[in-house]
Amino acid sequence: MDVKTVFPNLNVMWVRWSDYTLVTSKFSGPRVSYLVPAPGAAELRFNCAEQSEQLVADALELGRQLLIGTPEGERLCATFAARHGLLGLGAEKDPPFTSDPAVPPCYHPLNSREYGEDIGLFQVFFMELYQHFLTTKGEVTMEANPAVLDISGLLSYRLTSGRTPQLVWQVKSMESVIRLSYAAMVTGDKPGLRVCKNCGKVYYNSHAKSEFCSARCRNYYNVKVFRKNKIISEG
Ligand SMILES: [Zn+2]
Structure with a gap:
């Protein structure tokens, strides 16, 4: 199935801000950090479904980085x-959005400067998506029932x-x-999501024979294999 075949006119206008930062909520309850648009960031509207393959690959790669515990996660x-x-x-369920300024950022109108x-x-969203992807590769990182990694949503x-x-x-x-x-x-039946043979990065390439995320990784890998073979033949 291809989302764009089922929904050929899929157009999901979305907002991204040019820069984001973290703020810690000063509201009641436990302290929570929120990812919010940075002061002075510019608003950009675009169709977030237009390059959905790249979007999914970026999401999986972020999940992978977070799951391996990169110190640069945030x-x-x-x-x-x-x-x-x-x-x-x-947002798919009844979002409790309000323009009351005295609420945490997640209750502000979706995609506004205050949201x-x-x-x-x-982070959990991306890590779970990547864990699901691992199961499709025959890898399960946790002992839990793989069914907990099943994905569901509202359509x-x-x-x-x-x-x-x-x-x-x-949407x-x-x-x-x-x-x-x-x-x-x-x-x-078109496996476009790939794992780089050299660096492990998740990337999208519709070409059936693609094995590397970049020319740099392909070269690096070939040099590695060449050196290894040389050592074996000289050893
Ligand atoms: Zn790579």
Whole structure:
């Protein structure tokens, strides 16, 4: 299945801000860090479903980095957000958005300058997606029942009336775009999501023979193999 085949006019207008930063909530309850647009950041509107394959690959790669415990995790989350926006966590359900200024960033209107997401929940989303991807490669990193890694989501659609009815997916969040596009990619017969043979990075390439994320990795790997073979033949 290809999301763009089922929903050919998929257009999900989303907002990304040019720069993101972390703020710690001063509200009641436990202290929570939120990923929010940085002061002075510029608003950019775009169709986040247009390059859904790249979006999914970036999401999986972020999940991989977070899962291996990179010390740069929070910076990588801010970089992802600057490239694609925040996820819209919980937006598919009844979002409790309000313009009351005295609430944590996650309750502000979606994608506004004041809107932010709990960095902990934000990171869990990517790590779970990557853990699911690992199971498709036959790798399970945890002892837990793999069923807990099953992915589900809400799909709200509309079929327009008339001579040429259109099937429209009423998407409310980028989280849903990533989940459903990923689902379509891993269940489809065109394996476009790949793991670099050299560095382990997850990347997207529709070419069936692609093995490396970059020419640099291909060269590096070939040199490594060449040296290894040389040592064996000389040994
Ligand atoms: Zn690589």
